[in-house]
Amino acid sequence: MEILKQIKKSLKTSINFPCSYIEGNSEKRIYVDLKNFRNKISIISKLSRSGFRRSYDHMYIPHCDSCNLCISSRINLKKFNYTKSTLRNLKKNLDLSLSFNTKNIKKERYELFIKYCSQRHNNGQMQYMSIEEFENFFHNNNYDTIIVDLIDSRRNLYGSILLDILEDGYSAVYSFFDPCSKKRGLGKNLILRSLELLKLNNKNNLYLGYWVRDSNTMSYKYSFEGLELFINGEWKSKS
Numbered sequence: 001m002e003i004l005k006q007i008k009k010s011l012k013t014s015i016n017f018p019c020s021y022i023e024g025n026s027e028k029r030i031y032v033d034l035k036n037f038r039n040k041i042s043i044i045s046k047l048s049r050s051g052f053r054r055s056y057d058h059m060y061i062p063h064c065d066s067c068n069l070c071i072s073s074r075i076n077l078k079k080f081n082y083t084k085s086t087l088r089n090l091k092k093n094l095d096l097s098l099s100f101n102t103k104n105i106k107k108e109r110y111e112l113f114i115k116y117c118s119q120r121h122n123n124g125q126m127q128y129m130s131i132e133e134f135e136n137f138f139h140n141n142n143y144d145t146i147i148v149d150l151i152d153s154r155r156n157l158y159g160s161i162l163l164d165i166l167e168d169g170y171s172a173v174y175s176f177f178d179p180c181s182k183k184r185g186l187g188k189n190l191i192l193r194s195l196e197l198l199k200l201n202n203k204n205n206l207y208l209g210y211w212v213r214d215s216n217t218m219s220y221k222y223s224f225e226g227l228e229l230f231i232n233g234e235w236k237s238k239s
Helices: 002-010 040-049 084-092 106-120 131-139 186-200 216-223
Strands: 029-033 053-055 058-062 070-076 097-100 145-151 157-165 169-177 205-212 227-231 234-237
Touching: 002 029, 002 040, 040 053, 040 058, 040 157, 053 169, 053 205, 070 234, 084 186, 106 131, 106 157, 106 169, 145 169, 145 186, 157 186, 169 186, 186 205, 186 216, 205 216
Parallel strands: 169 205
Antiparallel strands: 029 058, 053 058, 070 205, 070 227, 097 145, 145 157, 157 169, 227 234
8 A cells, every 4th residue: 555655646747749659649648757666566567557658767658638549458368379370470480599688689689679660660769779778778777677589590689578577477668670570470479479488487467568559560469369458447358
């Protein structure tokens, strides 16, 4: 209860700014500064269960004046089942193995990140990040995280995902992959591999951030079995 009181006291509202998800819209957020809290896992876990998402040192949830299209999403492992599509994806990427918190490929991650952003999100500002900015975004944080990489037998990097460790699972903070390997479905594969990690560690939920119905870049989230959406204060299975 004390933590909930702390969270309520710390809630702030941003000004309007250009929407991160729908071009031409404006966005406003309710947010919490995580630097004000000691028990980061507990705070991030509670806020994730309430539909918030982490960005750097803040947890936020959209609170826009004229739009409610951003809906928090997660995969509930108890409801997840493999489909023909997901099994094909796993088979197609059998040559890629997982590497955890690998220290000596930071430069390769940065180069792949810039390549991904410049081709997949070329209207955004992330493609112009310096290597120092990327380090602070992806590597140098004060939270309990795991970096999972997809690599081949020659140690070539195909994709990376940054996961926050939560009490009930993981939260996918950000992922990127080789945009030239379209047939592999690497974005979906990173999610499937994260679900495998979830199962190995006896955790239940993989939080995927916001799903926006009209956004092509987020449509893949809705394809997963076991997807739940945070609607009217409750997690509900997709219809």
